[in-house]
Amino acid sequence: MSMDDDEQRDLALLLADPSLWLEPGPAVEADVLDAILAERRASTAAAAGPATSAVVVPIDARRRAWTTQLVAGLIGAAAAALIAVVVVRTSDDGAQSSSAPNSSFQLVGTDLAPGFEGTGEVQVQPSGTLIRMAVVGLPRREDDNFYEAWLKSCDGTRLVPIGTFHEMDRATGWAGVPVQDFPVLTVTQEQVAGPQDIQQGSSGLVVITGEISPCPAT
Amino acid sequence: MSVIVDAAMVEAFRRGDDDAVRQLYRAYARLVFSVAHRVLGNRAQAEDATQQTFLQAWRNASSFEAGRDPAPWLATIARRTAIDIQRSEARRPVSALDDAPADDPGLVTDPPSAEQLWDTWQVRSAIDALDDREREVVRLQHLEGFTQQEIAERLGVALGTVKSRSFRAHKTLADRLRHLREPGDDR
Numbered sequence: 001m002s003m004d005d006d007e008q009r010d011l012a013l014l015l016a017d018p019s020l021w022l023e024p025g026p027a028v029e030a031d032v033l034d035a036i037l038a039e040r041r042a043s044t045a046a047a048a049g050p051a052t053s054a055v056v057v058p059i060d061a062r063r064r065a066w067t068t069q070l071v072a073g074l075i076g077a078a079a080a081a082l083i084a085v086v087v088v089r090t091s092d093d094g095a096q097s098s099s100a101p102n103s104s105f106q107l108v109g110t111d112l113a114p115g116f117e118g119t120g121e122v123q124v125q126p127s128g129t130l131i132r133m134a135v136v137g138l139p140r141r142e143d144d145n146f147y148e149a150w151l152k153s154c155d156g157t158r159l160v161p162i163g164t165f166h167e168m169d170r171a172t173g174w175a176g177v178p179v180q181d182f183p184v185l186t187v188t189q190e191q192v193a194g195p196q197d198i199q200q201g202s203s204g205l206v207v208i209t210g211e212i213s214p215c216p217a218t
Numbered sequence: 219m220s221v222i223v224d225a226a227m228v229e230a231f232r233r234g235d236d237d238a239v240r241q242l243y244r245a246y247a248r249l250v251f252s253v254a255h256r257v258l259g260n261r262a263q264a265e266d267a268t269q270q271t272f273l274q275a276w277r278n279a280s281s282f283e284a285g286r287d288p289a290p291w292l293a294t295i296a297r298r299t300a301i302d303i304q305r306s307e308a309r310r311p312v313s314a315l316d317d318a319p320a321d322d323p324g325l326v327t328d329p330p331s332a333e334q335l336w337d338t339w340q341v342r343s344a345i346d347a348l349d350d351r352e353r354e355v356v357r358l359q360h361l362e363g364f365t366q367q368e369i370a371e372r373l374g375v376a377l378g379t380v381k382s383r384s385f386r387a388h389k390t391l392a393d394r395l396r397h398l399r400e401p402g403d404d405r
Contacts, residue, residue: 007392007396008388011388011391011392011395012360014337014341014395014398015341015345015356015359015360015361015391016360016361017256017338017341018255018361019252019253019255019256019259019264019338019342020252020338020341020342020345021345021357021361022251022252022255022261022264023247023248023251024247024248024251024264024265024268025265028247028265028268028269029240029243029244029247031269032239032243032268032269032272032273033236033239033240035269035273036234036239036272036273036276037234039234039273039276039277040234119233119235121237132236134235134236136234170236
């Protein structure tokens with residue numbers, strides 16, 4: 001069916017509107033992501049505040065309080081976390097874990113970071129496995145302090161680092177091992193150790209845990 | 219372009235999952251931007267409205283019903299957001315009417331109707347669905363005002379090629395947008 005003159009005229013009028021041809025600049029997409037992240041961070045920080053206090057405090061102050069609580073409970077919590085590392089599910093053989101390429105999984109805070117939660121994503125690529133982690137609101141760690149993410153075998157006997165970070169709001173790690181053999185992801189608080197621990201092993205201070213794929217039931 | 223917004227997608231978007239936000243943004247940002255620009259007539263403000271529309275959509279994601287087409291929902295948010303920005307800009311003091319530029323938002327009184335903006339959304343959607351080469355011919359013809367001969371020279375193709383692309387594109391657009399043209403409607 002061909003267009004009549006009126007139809008052509010109407011169409012030409014519609015199509016002359018510049019609004020139909022312009023596009024938002026490339027930075028707007030990142031602005032949207034950042035704006036959502038900022039709101040998530042603010043709401044998560046509010047939710048993760050001290051449960052016993054109903055007083056609203058600035059985020060920085062809340063983070064200081066969180067750090068103070070952390071230090072106060074560090075010895076006991078560290079012991080608990082270390083025990084947890086040892087007691088993490090044992091299995092005959094991690095090879096039975098299901099492969100989890102291009103999957104997502106939940107991340108949760110331990111007693112060292114109660115109330116925090118987030119998501120992780122796994123994407124198998126030729127050079128290795130890309131692992132994205134998003135746990136919004138954890139206090140930023142700088143200078144000699146940092147977070148370190150690890151992949152762990154189900155029996156807890158093998159640990160592989162996948163990256164170190166200032167914050168976990170949007171962190172990306174890489175693994176050169178098969179995630180099905182190391183399906184447990186942990187994030188620890190670390191400090192640059194220096195000569196006394198030249199190998200910079202895990203502190204055992206696990207703040208976030210997650211399972212890329214479930215470990216076999218013991 | 220549209221995306222299937224199932225329950226998992228809504229949940230991922232509600233969580234603020236980067237991939238879900240990107241997927242929705244890339245499917246609908248140009249449409250949202252067109253609506254905002256139609257109201258505001260200003261690129262920077264339209265970009266601001268686009269950002270706020272997606273932020274507002276994220277805040278209200280729990281009210282969105284999975285499985286439905288998100289287009290009307292996003293178009294409504296975009297319209298409201300753009301009109302809010304327009305009103306906010308209009309409240310800014312202007313020293314003298316004569317000093318105000320012709321496109322000053324303070325001089326704009328009546329925003330386009332919801333129906334007009336939905337038309338804008340649908341026309342933009344039809345344009346975006348065109349083949350890239352056909353879309354460029356239509357853009358040069360209607361937005362830039364080039365003749366078909368000028369378009370052929372500009373694109374470095376034969377005049378016959380421009381004519382055939384133009385014909386196909388206009389027929390596709392006319393077919394897709396015929397429902398907007400009602401008898402006696404002189405929009």
